[in-house]
Amino acid sequence: MIDKRVKDVAAAVAGIKDGATLLFAGFGAVGEPVELIQALIDSGVRNLTVACNNSGTGEVGLAKLIKERRVRKIICSFPRTSDSHCFEEAYAEGAIELELVPQGTLSERMRAAGAGIGGFYTRTSAGTKLARGKETRVIDGKEYVLESPLKADAALIKALKADRWGNLVYRKSARNFNPVMAMAADLVIAQVKELVPLGSLDPETIVTPSIFVDRIVEVGR
Amino acid sequence: MIDKRVKDVAAAVAGIKDGATLLFAGFGAVGEPVELIQALIDSGVRNLTVACNNSGTGEVGLAKLIKERRVRKIICSFPRTSDSHCFEEAYAEGAIELELVPQGTLSERMRAAGAGIGGFYTRTSAGTKLARGKETRVIDGKEYVLESPLKADAALIKALKADRWGNLVYRKSARNFNPVMAMAADLVIAQVKELVPLGSLDPETIVTPSIFVDRIVEVGR
């Protein structure tokens, strides 16, 4: 029997090792798997590389992980948000490395990892500072930049509902990076508001099919 | 006001010109926009290049278009099906050119066109006859083939329901190539079983958002 449910968030993040490359879903605080990240903090793991659109908000979730200096490097498109002081302090101290990636390229690099694409050409960033050192190619008279897949050891994501196979649905704009991160990691861990019986999610409206998901934990919000 | 509804299938395919490159959705006969293709046949247009997973079934839709020698070239993954005699006859006569593309590459080339990706590396077909003449690259010790976007002048697709903006939902495995073809053409024409009022499709479960769709026609099946 397929049963990807685990009993608590500690069990959900078990096995993530020091030095791991991780994906954290969310856009700002919306769709951020705060409870899973807290479990990761509690696990003591460190020296992490984290790809996330932003750099954490306030002092919870990713912000707290950064505050505790457990993140060696962040890969993101927009580290500054209304309340990103934890990141900014670490950055000013030189305690965290930043790889700045355009938002669409960040998402597409994850999809490429999930889709078995070895690299792709995008016009995004061509001729800019962010393309420095990258291979380029002129296609139909326009310059494109070669980008590589961004694969991770684990992805921490958040959804509205799941069944025991790991099918997921989301809520409004909290969907954001969650489905693509679910494609791009070896171990995909989803926190959900509600577990529902197998067969109760409409097969036409499942957003993340179960094949992408490894562990599910119900957190009630 | 946005209103992409047109009055009949003839109006839906109006403006498609001789020599056009077209995408026809469907997997075998399932999800094939037969009524739109019939309207295209009636329009007299010829010398077409058609990308479609198969090569038509029986003597309707794509099969009939081929039977009438209106297709110069077909780009597909699997031209032989249980009843593909129209294609087979044209092929034996040398009346149609065939570009055989692996199914995943066919779909990914369309997505690349729709996503502004100038090219991508895939392991699919590496070292095989279908990669002959194509640029390759070794990435992490494995050989990849460079594939190009497949962009079309128009896509003919089929969905279950649409609203006047052009949001679409599909039914079961009739979804198949429809959503990706809707991304990859300059003019996207959808035949639907049923038109529904704006706002009656659940925004969480729309599969093809309206931005991809240009014309909608209700055909009642």
Next chain:
Amino acid sequence: MKQLSRRQIAWRAAQDIRDGAYVNLGIGLPTLVSDFIPKGREVVLHSENGILGMGPAPEKGEEDPDLINAGKGLTTLLPGGAFFHHNDAFLMIRGGHLDLALLGAYEVSEEGDLANWTVEDPNTPPGVGGAMDLAVGAREIRVILEHNTKEGAPRIRKRCHYPLTAAGVVKRIYTNLAVIDVTRDGLITREMVPGLDFAGLQERTEARLTLANDWRVLEAPAA
């Protein structure tokens, strides 16, 4: 000289958005544009975080924390709207599906180069967000900006001094003083605010401007 307020620039930019357009409004000043789309025009607003069909900010009591725009402010969804994931949101952007992106800018050059992502302040980490994707992806890029910096320096320049977001992409510029098109023949001034003459506009602009024969007075209702 009757300069436009920020909201009036947004009003002016809104008048050019055609009925039925799919549009991305950049964060900051461009976000205000949605308040001024002329009645009777149905415009579909796109947001990078997976929304088509954004409506106005929510009424009090209608706020939904799971429904935010690209600037992370609360928003709403219109009938006909749809949610999708980030990757599809950027497929729409990069794939040329948006009719228009209206973006903020630090600087624009006479070639239509856009600089809007970093001022290279060593004290703050840079952020790019979706700016570079929008700049190369939308079918048309228009820019909204103050004509000059607080210190009076020109923002419409021969060459951008800040790092580029994308080269040669801007087609129209809306400022507090003028509406200017970027064309193969250079920068053409289409509209100027009352009380400003062309020499005065040129003085406030580093790049060389041309005045269109059919130039008009740029006035906006109080906003």
Next chain:
Amino acid sequence: MKQLSRRQIAWRAAQDIRDGAYVNLGIGLPTLVSDFIPKGREVVLHSENGILGMGPAPEKGEEDPDLINAGKGLTTLLPGGAFFHHNDAFLMIRGGHLDLALLGAYEVSEEGDLANWTVEDPNTPPGVGGAMDLAVGAREIRVILEHNTKEGAPRIRKRCHYPLTAAGVVKRIYTNLAVIDVTRDGLITREMVPGLDFAGLQERTEARLTLANDWRVLEAPAA
């Protein structure tokens, strides 16, 4: 010699599918495998045309023309199943998300090369379908085939004579005579049908075989 029937080969292949596996069954002989998955194992079947969680063929009266498998036969969906579009179906394949693909083949080489898409008959157009994507994408590729052609020619060869689908991908081969693993040490025979000795098996095989020390008799229930 007690050769396996086609359904018995399918039965044998089914015994190796672990509980919880995500599996693509190729068209033709491999499709039969779904009838023999041992009771109590929950296996999720994937189809290229956008299905996870395929069930058995429909009962009479339950047929749905919009619900077909990759071979274009009518199928059903299990609770927990999901529909998605073709591009996501191949993302799953190429991205290494499938635990196993069980494919038919014309030939397999001692290096694990697979030839299953064309016999280069000038009278019939070639078709590749999803074969090349599956062959490079699934985490493990196993092949089901008749040990010899109708004319008695070997299908397990030193080198494939038909054009390759992919090189070096096959890990296990199920035939009507044997179960053979493709390893770095060459082809290892794990099981043989009763009444066939190793010399007899080698005689029907072009590639050089090794017999595993712990080889077993290959028997299947009537099917």
